[in-house]
Amino acid sequence: MLLQINHITKTYNVNSSFKRKKQTVLNDISLSLNKGDSIALIGESGCGKSTLGKIIAGLLQPDSGEIMWKQTAIQNLSPRKRKALRKDIQMIYQNSTSTFHPLQSIGTSIAEPLLNYKLCTKAQAKKQVTECMEQVGLSESFYQRLPKELSGGQRQRANIARGIILHPQLIVCDEVVSSLDFSLRTQILNLLNDLKKQYHLSYLFISHDLSTVKYVCNKAIIMYRGVIVEKLETTEHLEQTVCHPYSKELFAAVPVTSPFLRKERHISFPKGWDEPSTQGCVFQNRCTHRKDICKKIQPQLREMAPGHFIACHVPYQKYKEK
Secondary structure, three states, X not given: OOEEEEEXXXXXXXXXXXXXXXXXXXXXXXXXXXXXXXXXXXOOOOOOHHHHHHHHOOOOOOOEEEEEEOOEEHHHOOHHHHHHHHOOEEEEOOOHHHHOOOOOOHHHHHXXXXXXXXXXXXXXXXXXXXXXXXXXXXXXHHOOOOHHHOOHHHHHHHHHHHHHOOOOOEEEEEOOOOXXXXXXXXXXXXXXXXXXXXXXXXXXXXXXXXXXXXXXXOEEEEEEOOEEEEEEOOOOOHHHHOOOHHHHHHHHOOOOOOHHHHHHOOOOOXXXXXXXXXXOOOOHHHOOOOOHHHHHOOOOOEEEEOOEEEOOHHHHHHHHHO
């Protein structure tokens, strides 16, 4: 087991006009990741997937819960050992422009982690960075260029180079292709797959774009308002396999090219769908299949089929009745 997180909870303080209140971003999240796994973390903006990624990368601290890295609790490590651990877990961000200093060359920015960890001299760092840039499709001539002199696809390649320069074991990819057009998106996804094979990497692939998940990931987790609503041990035939009403809506929202199919697809929300639920299922206000039990009891993840877990009363009851 490479990574295991148990019952992670995270809240933020939200200032309203009259009072300060807490908003739960992650509610009792648990998951595990084996060496070589690529897990897709899927959900709409605001569901907590990026917050979870930052907690795993060590950029945020959870309010409660436990993070285990190779059977060792990260919270129990000394600051020195925790810093050494961060070398094994890296994060690649969506916005490649904000990743780099605007007045610093691309090569210098990529070399920073090597020098911060004192892994080599400046001359050795330049050689390693040049080799790493070539692996992601950037020639040595890009070393002295500023971020503004690179295209979006080239900046994202440099962003990936910075993520792999320390040879991590786990990379948290936070919407790494969402800002790119289709042709560049395919190139970056192919690059991530090649790097995974070359370095035996594991990925936590955060995305709201369901069409990209199957190209990189072998497992999927679907989140809604800080709660895991569905877990699948395979991404094959994902659209036909998902059972949770929210998962179905996510796939129904994917744009289709055929105008005939477009007319057939329609998503309707009940009145008050955008109000958060204080009791029962977190999705009940938005669900068109809700029952009385959904208003009273929050569903727990249960195994519907081998490797397929779902937190929903209705599909689970239908499955048990078969």
